[in-house]
Every structure is written in structure tokens, then in C-alpha cells.
């Protein structure tokens with residue numbers, strides 16, 4: 001499947017085959033692709049919680065507007081981020097680089113994030129957004145459907161997964177074998193309205 005086709009066929013699917021499951025190799029294939037999504041300074045701060053416990057899925061559904069995707073999908077991924085990843089042994093993000101480059105990039109990372117709480121959080125949201133789209137397009141290329149989700153109580157979900165204090169939840173993505181087509185598209189704004197040239 002080429003990229004354009006995957007983009008056109010990725011939709012927010014709501015109905016999944018409860019009996020379908022993913023092989024471990026498929027999970028590896030999906031997340032090897034997700035790791036290719038970019039992060040600023042390569043800090044790779046996204047964390048992907050795969051919820052495999054059926055009881056936990058039920059509890060999550062109860063705090064997610066009772067959405068069936070939460071329990072019925074083959075894979076439920078809670079995309080989180082470590083907002084302090086930038087200061088946790090950052091040399092590991094550049095371990096393949098030359099010492100000369102490390103000497104430049106490591107202080108730059110520190111200077112960019114230190115004392116900037118909003119930036120640290122925003123960056124997680126940006127990265128998780130890109131990771132989510134990569135996950136959904138890769139799923140499509142493997143003939144699987146997906147649904148991005150923010151329809152849930154973020155605090156309750158954080159509690160259920162023991163979210164560490166220095167992490168945040170960005171969104172969920174359900175992945176699986178779809179059993180019904182997606183809803184008709186809501187309709188696109190005219191390109192003229194969303195495409196701004198030079199300035200507003």
C-alpha cells in the first residue's frame with residue numbers, strides 16, 4: 001500500500017472484532033515503525049502503554065465514555081510522555097554520534113528545556129501526535145483499522161495505569177480488525193481557509 005492510499009483509507013473506526021488478536025511479531029512491526037517518528041533533539045520521550053489485561057480494559061472503558069473501542073480492539077495503546085526525559089541521561093539519545101557533536105547537542109537540549117515547563121509538556125503532545133499518526137498509518141498498511149481517542153477522563157486513566165508524576169497522558173489509539181465501515185466523513189473546510197500564505 002502506498003502512503004497516499006494509507007492516508008486516504010485511515011479513518012476513525014469504532015467497531016472492532018473482539019476475537020481478533022495481534023501476534024507479537026505484528027506488535028514489534030508496528031512499534032518499530034512508530035520509533036521512526038521524529039522527536040525534537042531525538043529525546044524519544046513517548047511511552048506506549050499496551051493494555052492487555054481485560055479487566056483493566058473494562059475499567060478504562062468505564063472512564064472513557066463507555067467507548068467500545070477500548071475493550072474490543074486488538075491493541076489498546078495509551079500514548080504517554082516523560083516530560084523530564086530531556087534531563088535523564090540524555091547522552092543515550094546521541095550515543096552513535098561523535099564526542100564533538102555530543103558536546104554541542106547535550107548543552108543545547110538542556111538550554112532548550114530547563115525551566116520551561118510548558119515547552120516540556122507541549123513537546124510530549126507534539127511527539128505523541130506524530131507517533132499516533134505513524135502508528136495509525138502503519139496499522140493501515142498492515143490491513144488494520146484504528147481509532148485515535150481523547151474521549152476519556154485523563155486523571156482517572158493516569159491513576160489506572162500508575163502514571164509516574166513526571167509523565168503525562170496524551171491520547172489513546174485503538175488498533176484492530178474492523179467490523180464496520182467508519183462514519184461518513186464530516187466534511188473538509190475549504191483549503192483557502194486553512195492554508196495561510198505568509199501571514200494571517
Ligand SMILES: Cc1cc2nc3c(=O)[nH]c(=O)nc-3n(C[C@H](O)[C@H](O)[C@H](O)COP(=O)(O)O)c2cc1C
Nearest residue numbers: 010011012013014147148149150151152171182186
Ligand atoms: C486527538 C483525537 C481524539 C479523538 N477522540 C476520539 C474519541 O474519543 N472517540 C472517537 O470515536 N473518535 C475520536 N477521534 C476521531 C475523530 O472524530 C476523527 O478523527 C475525525 O472525525 C475525522 O475522521 P477520520 O479520522 O475518520 O478521518 C479523535 C481524533 C483525534 C485526532
